[in-house]
Amino acid sequence: MVGDLRTRAGKRKLVEIWTDEEKLFHHPSFSVFREKAKGSQITGVKRRGKIIVMELKPSAFLLFHPKMTGHFLILGPAASGRDYLGDRSIHLVFLLDNGYHLGWSDQRKFSRIEYWPTDDPNGIPWLAGLGREPLADDFGFSDFRKLMVRGPSRIKSWLMDQRFIAGIGNIYASEILWRAKIDPERSIKELSVGEQRRIFIAMKEILRQAVADRGTSVAEFRDIEDRPGNYAVRLKTYRKNGRPCRRCQEPIRRKMTGGRSTYYCLLCQS
DNA sequence: ATGACGTCCTGCCTGC
């Protein structure tokens, strides 16, 4: 996904910047950001956890957290990027130096954008607070185990806690625990090494497949060309309450935990 | 240190 953004916007300059939702900018204000970032060149695009990190020259980093509905869209040339605002939930538009517009769409306006003029991304609090990349080759089971000693006691909350592993949300936490046959409310302290290993393996498998499928799109996620992800057809538990478990036919249940829905199979995951 | 809860915002779903 970040590769799409790199392809369409990499090396381009930000000629002009518009928004109709300044509240998305949490650091600094939009007007300061616009003044400083205008004319900058996009020199790199990366992802850390759920955050999209755009590297700019002169030295700065532009961070986007999509939450549920934020995503980039490539928009054709238009008279003014301002014309796109309010259309298809677009709240931020960059005019690139190739004449295209790059839009940030966010139906629910939950996304968060930060701009840091620095050459050291490690000094950015938002990034510094993130845990390990779950799919990193050097993130092995022993590393995983060592992390599982602090944080939320319930395994599902722990998997979703970005300070330990970065990038897992409600959908994939549910799917991982179903695959690993672990009750979402189990305490991390009570898990056997074998159970921890099952979770670790399921995490790698589920996330690798989700990346290959270009995301899930349960709601309205879209890629930069406005295409939905394909992982939704693989979901076994998420929003499947009442539907039979794919292993044992027991109806999938839904339970609220900490204000969040958890989907699970009472028989398989106990 | 952990957890519960409210907040943000919109579209969809439910119920009358």
Place this chain on the structure above:
DNA sequence: TGCAGGCAGGACGTCA
């Protein structure tokens, strides 16, 4: 059929 109200969701701040 139409409308009002409820609800979900990631991270953060506040209060136990």
